[in-house]
Amino acid sequence: MATAAAQNKTASTHRTAVFSGTHQLDILGYTTRRHLGGADGTVRSRTFDAGGFLWTIVCRFHQNMAQAAKGVTLESISLELSCNETDEAVVATASVRIDDPSGTGRWPAAEWRSEEPNVFPARSRTTMAWELAVPDAFRDNEARYADADADCLTVHCNVDVYREESAYGATTRSYLVALPPPPSLGRDIRRLREEKWWPDVTFSVDETKIQAHRLVLAMRSPVFAAEFRADMKEKTMRCIKVVDMSTRTFRAMLHFIYADELPKPKTGACRVAMARDLLVAADLYDLERLRLMCENILSENIDTSNVMATLMLVHNRHSCHRLEASCVEYMASGPDVYEAMEATEEYKELDKTCPSFINEITKKVAKRAVARNRSPSSSSSSGNNSSIETASVSRYNPSEVTSGTHEFRIECLSVIRKTHGASGQFIRSGSFQVGGHEWAIDVYLSGEEEEDMGYIAIFLALLKTPATDVKVSAFFRLDDRHGKSIGRTFTNVYTKADPVDRGLPTFTTMASANSRFVAHDGSLTVHCRLEVTTESCTGNTVSIAVSPVHVPPSSKLASHLEELLASEKGWDVKFLVEESEIHAHGLVVATRSPALHELVESATGTDYVRVDDGMKASTFKAMLHFIYTDELPRIDDLTAIVPFDAGKDPLTMVVGEMLAAACRFRLERMRRLCENLLAENITPGNALATLELAGRHGCAELEGYCIEYISLPHVVKDVMKTFSSFCRIPR
Incomplete structure (x- = not known):
């Protein structure tokens, strides 16, 4: 049965930085001279900088031979890039403006803007020209814009150069400003005890005085909360005596209460022995999470030398039935295991002092062994009982489904189409994590293959080769300006042998995207919902067959404080x-x-x-x-x-x-x-x-x-x- 985990939500933006440059070209003698420019009738501006590149405005004039009195007219305007020796193409838009020279604002400025950006190839050492346009308002009313008094025509040109902010143009930011400090709740509560701030209760354990805080103890343990009630004598006692517990175990339990984690064993200390002692303390003070953590440690470390001690520990403890089942499963896993356990001094001692306990355990082991032998998988192929097949011991891990969402915003789509407009070229989102794996969205604006050139393709990339198979269901969606959307789903299993990208090669047409899904600011946003399924599996183990118990997350400390508030x-x-x-x-x-x-x-x-x-x-x-x-x-x-x-x-x-x-x-x-x-x-x-x-x-x-x-x-x-x-x- 699949279990659902918390949803992760991320977003990234393919952001394009814009670097602008403007230049004013004053052309003197425009109204009186019969000829302007050189032999080819051109006037060139000085070079100017925009986006780290050098540009030149080139105006070409036409001599009106039929009406010589009119002199020359402005025929065309071009923008030249001196060179581009970088490895990236230069993408730019441009505008031309000619103002009313009187300065009164009587006539609106004659303007022209490029509808689409122009791309200048990479690694070019020669000058590259881009033919702009003379504003229509100027052509129709030239007399309004030529300054007869100053005998001058002024042309303004603005150049915007678009450059990506990173190699893929997108980064995922979990935090837009700065990463906050990590949560310090556990550390702060732990400091209360470590630095002995304002303790209000003292425990006497083996004649050792240990100080603590009633509020923290009552918040974390129902037993302590009951002891500190107004009608209980512990409410007013300044020193409470603790019996049947060692100082080391009591300190370890307090460490868990304050820090919500097990203490680190000292060098040479036995982790199993610590877990055994803390299991008793957890049961005594109703610390459920601590009890489950100790059960898992003991289950994972069952062997011949400690299985009997663990069984004695959990005997008649109804809350530890899983651990008891693990011990029985281990003992019934084969005749060699049980014989080795019978040879231990501990077993022999218990057989003398507690025969009823040994008898009870033997019955449980025999019952489990019989159940194994009756299993079809354990029948002998020879048809006789001369040899007994030992059943393997395994652990089953259920499948888990983890979901997450990611929004990938592509700014200045018309510009990006110029640089990534060929089939096979893609834009990658920032990376994001779902299900313990790192993913990214690849958007092909002209299809992944040449035959899909009119389509936008959306693929899901697994950024690292998985150790095991990863099953994925991805839902991609585009929203239009009216709140309607289109969406498509695909599923895939990414394997170690085949971790390549998979997706939707014909998600929608580029024409449909331009007409419906491009926002007013020129951006396109791809919404992705991802469900990652870790397949259930059964693998060999050395000891137990039962699944480990689920230990609640360490957020219990925060939830306890929230309940207290x-x-x-x-x-x-x-x-x-x-x-x-x-x-x-x-x-x-x-x-x-x-x-x-x-x-x-x-x-x-x-x-x-x-x-x-x-x-x-x-x-x-x-x-x-x-x-x-x-x-x-x-x-x-x-x-x-x-x-x-x-x-x-x-x-x-x-x-x-x-x-x-x-x-x-x-x-x-x-x-x-x-x-x-x-x-x-x-x-x-x-x-x-x-x-x-x-x-x-x-x-x-x-x-x-x-x-x-x-x-x-x-x-x-x-x-x-x-x-x-x-x-x-x-x-």
Whole structure:
């Protein structure tokens, strides 16, 4: 049966940087001279730079012989690239503008823009010319644009050079601004014990005093929580005696409670012996995750020397029936195994002191051995019982399905078609991970093969050769401007022998993409949903046949703290925010946010801590959620309760307020998460507000990202439309 894992969501952009250059060419004598230019009637500008290349404007004039009085007329305009000695083709667009020379604006400027970019080949040492066009408005009304007083014609030319930002033109960024610090919740809680901060309970174990914190123990163990109830004597005891447990085991159990992980065995220490001791402690204090971790260690290390000790340990422990079954399976795996176990001193001792236990185990082993012998796979081919075939022991791993999504955005599609317009040429997305494998999307704008030249092909690339077969189901989708979409699915099994790309060679026609799916900014976005299935398999093992028990993930610590915050049990600090009372636990606040703890310490003499300076109650609760869980709360829940404010984006408002709180109380990871959330959701409508937030709180990376975003050619115009309304919004 397949098991589903959490979905992974990523995105990448094939971003093209634009480098612009402008040049003004003043042509004197245009209205009075009968001839302009050299023998061929051309006037050349000085060279100018655009995108790191040298360009020249070339104007050609025509002598009107029939009407000599009119002199010459502008016949054509060309743009010349001096040379291109790089390994990449130069892709450029150009525009020509001739203004009304009077400066009164009576006549609109005569303009021409290239509809498609032009490609100048790579590795060319000769001059390459591109024929532009004389604006139609100028041809029809030449007298308006020629300055008779100055005897001059002025031609403006703008050149935009498009260059990819990386080799494949796309990078996947899990974090748009900067990678936040890793979660520190476990480390911070562990420091409470390691650095002995504010302990409030002491345990006496083998005459050794060990300090701890009631809040952490009660949060992690139901048994400790029951002991610390108001009606229990342990509630008021300053020192609690622990019997039937060694100091080493109790310390190891405390390490797990605080860190949610097993301690590292000391050099020379036996990992199995530690797991055996901790299994008893976990059962005693109802630490389910610790018990399962110990069971797995013991199951994986069963051998003749320890199988009887493990069976004695789990005997009559109903929670450990899987481990007992593993021991029985090992003993029944063959006559040699059971005979070797019978020869051990431990077995002989137990046979004398606990014959009833040995008798019970022997029956279970015999029952399992009989079941094996009755299996069709274990029957003898000779038809007699002179030899007994030993059944192999194996472990079955069920299949698992992991899903993820990736959005691949291709900017300036018309430009990219010029550089990747031949069949067989593709654009690759940034890499992303699903199911433990690294993937990328390859988009062929003119088909993978020459016969599919009119189609867009979409392929899925597995970037590293898999060790085992990987079954994949991929769904690709394009959305049009009206919310409608087309999508197609393909499935494939990538093998070690055949890991090549697979996909849809005729996903849609290029004509359909241009007419329906190219956005107003000239970009094309490919949506991909991926499901990766790890096939179920059965492999040989040396000991047990039962599957290992599933150990819950280490996020239990965060979930326990989140439950503690929601229940408001055991709180000892009361915050007053916007006249709302918000309860918290001083121990958690102190270890997670020293700055907020300073505020608590400064409020001595009162029964509450006032938080002002414009802090909202909802923002403070969101910050507490981060302090207790190391993650931001669901933003949808917060924006849903934001009152309508004309001109303000709810998400930018909410995340901006959380960013301010993170900066105020020096929560670095929260600050970074807020910065990335703002960057991920930036739009022309909120770009200026996001930039202002970044500057106000000193977020240099976010500020740089906003400036880069606003400067994009297809964005800057839309941003400027919001400038006047942004200036009217009160800060």
